[in-house]
Amino acid sequence: MTKHFSIAALAGTILAAASSPAWADKANPVIGVTAYDMSSFISFGKLGVEAVAKADHAKVLWNSAHMDVNNQISQIQQFTNQKVDAIVIAAVNSATLGPQVAAAKAAGIPVVITNLTVSPATQADAVSYVGPDDVAAGRNEAEHLISAIGGKGGVVVLQGPLGQSGEIDRTKGIRQALAKHPDVKLLAIQPANWKRTEAYSVAQDFLSRYGSKIDGVISENDDMAIGTIQALREKGLAGKIPVVGVDGIKDGMRAVRNGNEIETDLQDGPLELGMATQVAVDAAQGKPVPKEALFIMPEITKSNVAHYYQQMFVAPQKFIDDLPALVNKNLASGQYAEQ
Template sequence: MTMKFIKTALAASTMLATVAVSAAPALADKAHPVIGYTVYDMSSFISLGKAGAESIAKANGASVLWNSGHMDVNAQISQIQQFINQKVDAIIIAPVNSSTLGPQVDAAKAAGIPVVIVNLTATPAVMAEAVSYVGPDDVKAGEQEAQHLVDAIGHKGNIVVIQGPLGQSGEIDRTKGIKNILAKYPDVKLLAIQPGNWARNQAYSVMQDWLSRYGNQITGVVSENDDMAIGAIQAMREKSVKIPVTAVDGIKDGMRAVRDGTLLETNLQDGPLELGMAVQVAINHIQGKDVPKQAMFVMPEVTKDNVAHYYGQLYGDPAKFESDLPALINKNLADGHYAEQ
């Protein structure tokens, strides 16, 4: 009877152990995380970066649920809530508007879901709640493009500035950087400043209006991204006008414009590197690894002198760049040189 009792007890103990293991969070949940990714819109920069985000997810055995807010704050709020309801392992947000999302980030935190902010900053409260920010030093980018233009026009003249969407951190910080430089040069006048909302067609219309209104008074254009610069250049081309333009992002069309001389300079914000690094940071955090509270990218300036190098890296052999990206991102996270490539 005693031996029979012992065998029965051992069997019961084994069954309980099996139940306990299966009831605990499976290791595979950490090894194959699901990440919700919501972006402000599918601009050229974001579209390019999406491939990098998916490449890093694949390299880590993770999956990405991708959504665009299409510049609608309420749509992005709904997407974040949907991710919370789906119980994803992490949420990555490129905010539509820098002043929103506090309640949604709080809700994610209450649900035990870490949040990574990418590309555009949010309010200080949201940034404090986020496990990390991965994105550009936009003040520095604005300073670099403005300085390059001011130098090109001999530190005197009238310039116009095409902004991103008002209220987004990219617009706020790049505008701040541009104005930091203009404050140093009293002979450079800010003739007009207006949003083009990161869009070629809107910047085209803005530039058409300025050319009609100011004509040959305009001696330089600072565009806060490449897409808007290309729209402005098209408007100038149709009027047979050539005015120096500087920009930010380093998308394919932007680099081609630098190469052919229609765009004076751009600042390389590597979309695959940046949006991919946000995925790696989220995965590292999920798996209990240390992550930087802030991975700030200082963008390299791209001019006619070095455009062949950067264009070749990103667009000459995209498959190779994508295959090298996981190792590059891990190296950059380890040494803290986040924008290195």
């Protein structure tokens, strides 16, 4: 039986095709990524995003919000209007973005939250969270420092940006550890916003105000630990006052290796952000994805730093080349941080 199509119907079909985005082919999905800033962690993690996207024949639209929540809101709205296939968000602030994530969901665009958590209501509209157990990381680094100072003395804490989940959860873990040790006095706690330069200034202020009362420094990331170590070095105190951090970036591991930083918890940026990208691709293609892929960070000290440093920074290209296979293996096993 011959089918007859009206000119109007045919025109409507052509118009619909023309108005659809060029990337509507889910075999070659387009993933919009918005990250809070280009910190050392995010910059290194971007390599994992690119490696996984290449293996998946996906296109990545990358944006940094430069720690401005309004920038991030605009970026998510733009991705939604462009009808990308999925969106990955490392949030500037944990309490915002609810309306934007809800709008993306309403448009049929899966959202993956990574690196930093958002509010429960916002997370409910996302298909997955891929990121660290930051409470455990804060608790681990604090406990390591407390052990190093013999369970007594004065400590100072450098926080991430107030209101960001990494800061909230790592501070929570640090306070949990301190609560178990009444002989350890918290002298001061202040944000340095994940940045070395700000941490350098905050640490200088701490040293000026508290001097010899400081027995240890808890930094909520390695960049701030490095800034602190520089301030300590100028006073001849680097390696004498123990410093701990989180993330396991290159300079952080070097500081662990030379004894200026006694411990860090490895949050593998390429692995974590690469996995978030794979989950976004899978969600866009209608495949099952974990509602939560929680990373338990390996603890890095002088005794094991050589292994991780070799893997990630001496032969990084091999690690990046092997990353897509590792990501899929970990997603299948549920051992998300395995490396």
